[in-house]
Amino acid sequence: MSNVKALPLLEPDVDPAVEPCCPPLTERPLTAEEAVRTAAMFKALGDPVRLRLFSSVASHQGGEACVCDISDVGVSQPTVSHHLKKLKEAGLLTSERRGTWVYYRVAPSVLAAMARMLGQYAP
Template structure:
């Protein structure tokens, strides 16, 4: 069977299949994966990323059976990992995903599987 050529992707970083992560980038990536390893934070990230633009914490909190301060803690971890950013507007805080960080994560995980 002839070997199929894969399309050339133009991305911001080299997929791990082409170049292994250096220790600094691996440590940085571990922070991201550690942040996403919690079910509440993974759900938070999913809600924020799927919102399209930004989402108010007042719209996020009702999706969870945990207290507001617990949600705030988990959002702080996602911010520290560079996955989301936020802005306070009066009483409420609005969150949005960091596209470059999600793109980096997507590229890292998009390694072609060979049989």
């Protein structure tokens, strides 16, 4: 278990619609800090349940999903909550409590940031 706190994929002081933290992987080698941020994101998405939850939120109508609508992933509700917390800690999801339910959204521009970072590989 690592003591390194997951850093968000996006720089906190940068407009989230513009700049991800990391350049395309084919542009140059990542710095140590960029590698920590990128690894935290991939580690969070490396679990099949988390990947399914992230996909459910990202593809949900309206761009947000109530936890009650996405919790059918074959694990208990406390485990779903744990996985959603890990996705939030990695900067991939945001949440908002409305009454008794929590609604999740993919963090602003995180999909664009991931696409930019992975870039389009052309041999």
